[in-house]
Amino acid sequence: MQTEFFDKNKRATVYNSIYIYKIISLVVLAILTIILAVMFFRDQAVVDGIIASPTPPIFYVMLITLILFAFSVIFDFYILHRTASIGRHLNRLAYIDKLTGLPNRYSCDLIFESFSSPEILPNAGFLLLKINNLSSINKDNGHTNGNFLISEFSSILEDVSQDYGHIGRNGGNEFIMIMENCDDVKADMFLMDLTKRIHGYNEMNIGDPLEVAYSRCLNRDEHKEKIAELISLGYKRLKEIPQILS
Structure with a gap:
């Protein structure tokens, strides 16, 4: 781009x-x-x-x-x-993504490019998230409820991410989180805060419950030379070995 x-x-x-x-x-x-x-x-x-x-x-x-x-x-x-x-x-x-108000795919591409510099890339952290039960909700309850759940999750993600890094909606059910100077502690703290918010949302019974799957890749461990390689690894892990927030 x-x-x-x-x-x-x-x-x-x-x-x-x-x-x-x-x-x-x-x-x-x-x-x-x-x-x-x-x-x-x-x-x-x-x-x-x-x-x-x-x-x-x-x-x-x-x-x-x-x-x-x-x-x-x-x-x-x-x-x-x-x-x-x-x-x-x-x-x-x-x-901006129309449904969620989050940065859209174009903005995500620009964010990724900003992490390509040799000063930022070595300590970059990438997380890919998706609403794991979205397909069943769309099928059983209709896309209106599915879109509502996407919007609710986006609001939660936006609130939690403010102290950690950059977020965006990189596709229909693909949400990205990318952080500078990211280590295991920072990634774990973000996931813990996100989990607490999701549990709180589910306890309020506003609508369909949120079930979120994710993958994470920290370049301190992966040592990728390009940000695109780190992102590709995140997509691969989400497809093959997704982890569930619980």
């Missing part, structure tokens, strides 16, 4: 350049207005003489031009404000 496509700074530069141009235009208009006002009061007698005589058509043209210019600047500011608002909304859609 080309990260340039998701570069917020480049889009912000374009908007800022247009804003600066419009601000300069507005400042120029204000300066011209001030100059005309000063000339009017300074040369009152000359102005009175001009007023007493028929007004040249060029003055009307200049007045209409100034009014249109001022209206154009104000209207452009309104358009830019609306455009920036739409841009922020589209940017959110590009990065």
Whole structure:
């Protein structure tokens, strides 16, 4: 994936350049207005003489031009404000999963790329999680209940992960957790906190119970040279030897 496509700074530069141009235009208009006002009061007698005589058509043209210019600047500011608002909304859609509000697959790819540096990769920790009973819930109770459970689990995962690392929804029933400076203690603490929250949720009987399977790969133990290799190992372990939070 080309990260340039998701570069917020480049889009912000374009908007800022247009804003600066419009601000300069507005400042120029204000300066011209001030100059005309000063000339009017300074040369009152000359102005009175001009007023007493028929007004040249060029003055009307200049007045209409100034009014249109001022209206154009104000209207452009309104358009830019609306455009920036739409841009922020589209940017959110590009990065955020609609159902859960978590970073989506594109965001996960960017997170993975940020862990490719030789300073971070050696101590990276990767966990892959899934709702183990989601298929049966979708089949027996319908996808509405399944989506509700996905949303509830995502909220729990988001709350628990704040002190540990980066999370995202990397697919339909694939949730990732990736951490810097991760050792067994840090991974165990995260899983313990997550387990407590899941138990609390299940005890409230809000909906279908949560059963979560996971795999974990710590690069302190695996010594992978690429983050993609660590991620692939996590997927392999979840498929072949999944562990259940209990």
